[in-house]
Amino acid sequence: MLPRQGVTPALARFVASTRWDDIPDSVRHEAKRALLNFFAVAIAGCRTKPIELALKSLAEFSGGKQATIVGRTERIDALNAAFLNAAGANVFDYCDTHLPTVVHPTSPLAPAVLAMAELRKVTGPEFLLAFILGFEIECRVGAVVSPGHYPKGWHITSTCGVFGAAAAAAKLLGLSETQIVWALGNASTQSAGLCECLGWPAKSVSVGNAARNGLFSALLADKGFEGPPEPIAGAQGWIAAMGEPPDWPALLDNLGKSWEVANNSIKPYPAGFVIHPLLDLALDWRQENPNATVTKVTARGNPLLVQRTDRPEVATGRESQVSLQHAVAAALVLGKAGLEQFTDACVNDPKVGALRKHITVSSDPAISTIAVDMEFTTSDGKVHKRSTQAARGSAANPLKDAEIERKLRDEARSWNARHDIQPLIDAVWTLDKSADVSTLAALSVPR
Amino acid sequence: MLPRQGVTPALARFVASTRWDDIPDSVRHEAKRALLNFFAVAIAGCRTKPIELALKSLAEFSGGKQATIVGRTERIDALNAAFLNAAGANVFDYCDTHLPTVVHPTSPLAPAVLAMAELRKVTGPEFLLAFILGFEIECRVGAVVSPGHYPKGWHITSTCGVFGAAAAAAKLLGLSETQIVWALGNASTQSAGLCECLGWPAKSVSVGNAARNGLFSALLADKGFEGPPEPIAGAQGWIAAMGEPPDWPALLDNLGKSWEVANNSIKPYPAGFVIHPLLDLALDWRQENPNATVTKVTARGNPLLVQRTDRPEVATGRESQVSLQHAVAAALVLGKAGLEQFTDACVNDPKVGALRKHITVSSDPAISTIAVDMEFTTSDGKVHKRSTQAARGSAANPLKDAEIERKLRDEARSWNARHDIQPLIDAVWTLDKSADVSTLAALSVPR
Numbered sequence: 001m002l003p004r005q006g007v008t009p010a011l012a013r014f015v016a017s018t019r020w021d022d023i024p025d026s027v028r029h030e031a032k033r034a035l036l037n038f039f040a041v042a043i044a045g046c047r048t049k050p051i052e053l054a055l056k057s058l059a060e061f062s063g064g065k066q067a068t069i070v071g072r073t074e075r076i077d078a079l080n081a082a083f084l085n086a087a088g089a090n091v092f093d094y095c096d097t098h099l100p101t102v103v104h105p106t107s108p109l110a111p112a113v114l115a116m117a118e119l120r121k122v123t124g125p126e127f128l129l130a131f132i133l134g135f136e137i138e139c140r141v142g143a144v145v146s147p148g149h150y151p152k153g154w155h156i157t158s159t160c161g162v163f164g165a166a167a168a169a170a171k172l173l174g175l176s177e178t179q180i181v182w183a184l185g186n187a188s189t190q191s192a193g194l195c196e197c198l199g200w201p202a203k204s205v206s207v208g209n210a211a212r213n214g215l216f217s218a219l220l221a222d223k224g225f226e227g228p229p230e231p232i233a234g235a236q237g238w239i240a241a242m243g244e245p246p247d248w249p250a251l252l253d254n255l256g257k258s259w260e261v262a263n264n265s266i267k268p269y270p271a272g273f274v275i276h277p278l279l280d281l282a283l284d285w286r287q288e289n290p291n292a293t294v295t296k297v298t299a300r301g302n303p304l305l306v307q308r309t310d311r312p313e314v315a316t317g318r319e320s321q322v323s324l325q326h327a328v329a330a331a332l333v334l335g336k337a338g339l340e341q342f343t344d345a346c347v348n349d350p351k352v353g354a355l356r357k358h359i360t361v362s363s364d365p366a367i368s369t370i371a372v373d374m375e376f377t378t379s380d381g382k383v384h385k386r387s388t389q390a391a392r393g394s395a396a397n398p399l400k401d402a403e404i405e406r407k408l409r410d411e412a413r414s415w416n417a418r419h420d421i422q423p424l425i426d427a428v429w430t431l432d433k434s435a436d437v438s439t440l441a442a443l444s445v446p447r
Numbered sequence: 448m449l450p451r452q453g454v455t456p457a458l459a460r461f462v463a464s465t466r467w468d469d470i471p472d473s474v475r476h477e478a479k480r481a482l483l484n485f486f487a488v489a490i491a492g493c494r495t496k497p498i499e500l501a502l503k504s505l506a507e508f509s510g511g512k513q514a515t516i517v518g519r520t521e522r523i524d525a526l527n528a529a530f531l532n533a534a535g536a537n538v539f540d541y542c543d544t545h546l547p548t549v550v551h552p553t554s555p556l557a558p559a560v561l562a563m564a565e566l567r568k569v570t571g572p573e574f575l576l577a578f579i580l581g582f583e584i585e586c587r588v589g590a591v592v593s594p595g596h597y598p599k600g601w602h603i604t605s606t607c608g609v610f611g612a613a614a615a616a617a618k619l620l621g622l623s624e625t626q627i628v629w630a631l632g633n634a635s636t637q638s639a640g641l642c643e644c645l646g647w648p649a650k651s652v653s654v655g656n657a658a659r660n661g662l663f664s665a666l667l668a669d670k671g672f673e674g675p676p677e678p679i680a681g682a683q684g685w686i687a688a689m690g691e692p693p694d695w696p697a698l699l700d701n702l703g704k705s706w707e708v709a710n711n712s713i714k715p716y717p718a719g720f721v722i723h724p725l726l727d728l729a730l731d732w733r734q735e736n737p738n739a740t741v742t743k744v745t746a747r748g749n750p751l752l753v754q755r756t757d758r759p760e761v762a763t764g765r766e767s768q769v770s771l772q773h774a775v776a777a778a779l780v781l782g783k784a785g786l787e788q789f790t791d792a793c794v795n796d797p798k799v800g801a802l803r804k805h806i807t808v809s810s811d812p813a814i815s816t817i818a819v820d821m822e823f824t825t826s827d828g829k830v831h832k833r834s835t836q837a838a839r840g841s842a843a844n845p846l847k848d849a850e851i852e853r854k855l856r857d858e859a860r861s862w863n864a865r866h867d868i869q870p871l872i873d874a875v876w877t878l879d880k881s882a883d884v885s886t887l888a889a890l891s892v893p894r
Contacts, residue, residue, distance in 0.1 A: 063510020202674030227649030
């Protein structure tokens, strides 16, 4: 590629100059939705094996107790809190998705902003503004190297998350345009993460680093730690090293006019996206027919649904997340499609296993990936037809605010039935009126 | 590229199974030479701006005082010590070089090994063995993606250093073959660093991370933090993401039979390598003729010498490192070619500046990059011819042990004239007889 000058400075100028008043109400609202979802998935992940082991490994070296580990009573220094919270939020791949890039933007970003709010005094508008700007930089940096970057093996949430975390922390530190260029330079030289690690605890290392190192990048720049003038688009900079033909308009056009957080998508279920329309119908049907016994299910959907998820035999919880048979069977038997329905235990549930065998799928290219036609056969021999054109959580049918709240409540309750998460929900919705965000993260911790 | 299975396990098996008795004496000796040079360059860098600022940034978050910051009286936790020591050792580009890959192997590697020796009980042979194995892994991982990797913009010392640090720390932790695969997986997903940052403090971030994250990778694996079975050569693994056609023999052939530390090169001067033969002759001439006044110098050398370093006008210390005119003038006027001769102050020395104008160079493709012919004209009008075929520090003329010792003594003295560095020198030469290396790093600190 031909290097360009002035690219990183343009991003830095945008971050430095954008004010709270520049952010439309709808964009502010999307940011709050992303944060609520973040707390749901971070609580879900906070006691998993990767987080327990990483916490054990890091605690030996940490001194401060400055910052909250979401959902846990332990405290740790702000850099390590950022690491653990980002890693935890992404453990289940249940976090939000920026559909144009498949970046999961909030997992590496929110932890850096939360850590800053525990380090320095930050108001709600400052907090949301930094989050929105970090989101913008993270997704645009992802877009400039897409679509080639991810298929090559780069874990785009990690490689781009570090930019978002750096930009957001830089904004909260009040850095100048030049210092933000340094922060983005420090971030670019820490950008890392491989898809080969997906499915293993090792995945969490690069996601955690994205938050931790993004925060570190901004803290260094704040101290005067200088970097090159064009780290992203220079001759030996980030895009050059990544080796992708850059999509310059995706990086720079309409900065401050369009907002990437508006392209954010929040998952209602911890399963492959193409299974979501089936889960919508199965859960709705089950709710409407609580006493009926289903003996057989057929589905007709997009070819991608068949290619990726026609998997009647499953052995592990992880595998069950990409089995339409398991997902539909569990939803019908248990009336839910949360994390508990995609565990080894649920895979081995005899009722779920029995029903999986009677679920089949056929392919129809005329049906989109967010639509499906289904038939539920009940024990009385009757056949019940259902269909949907737009799965919940898709761009055409985003989750309702109440559904995101419910996701957070469910996750909080699943760890601790007595954990009252309502104060956290209220605090997020009223963030723009908060004078001090330092106690926000701690509301995720059960008393 | 076509992915391969069994590559990372082969490296892990080599690390797990190699014993001290397998290491030839000459290889052990090279390791000690690399360590002495490391202490010289780490002391040189330990009070520079990037290290001062990074220490300030990190101290706020660090709890432990487990480990030594080379050359300084402060102590910090082991992960951050690894970061600071690696970053410091590489500040001046005065560290050792693995010529086939241009990796500077010891800067990211030694700090991880030293930190481990302050965390756990480590004997001298264990210490040297881990260092030699880390060196091997780091350079072979660099070789498999060379020669394309570095010119694309990847700072190879950083991207490969993390593997060396991980392998060495894994060896000292006594990890199993499977755990070493995990450690190398954790390292692969943290591999980062851009050449665009060269010449800026930002460069130090990725070098420091290589040591810190390599150590972290092994500590995680020790706790049971699992990774994929083939992180380096898998379909979405490190080589695939880096996008280079892999040189498999460079990675795997003769493991345990040939030793990359034997290809290590130690710089006598903190200047571009092509200037080294000129400095040899200028320093020798000055020593032999302490009272003569040189009025003019001409040199005839390899075309690369002319292309890269024919730079009679220089403005900064950094630029002076790639100016043959400055280097030769300073050597003749001051009788030295150490770090002090490549500072802004020395650039502005009127005597050095005056002589720079009378130094010219011509190009001769028949002369190798490590050779040069020179003529020194003195104030009496006489012309003195000198030539060398193999610069000091080149593969054909490696630095003598005493010259490396002198480099370390000079650096220690330049910070603190009363700092007796002899105990450190003695400790490194007798490492193979040491029962406990925990106090080694602290010998670098002036009392």
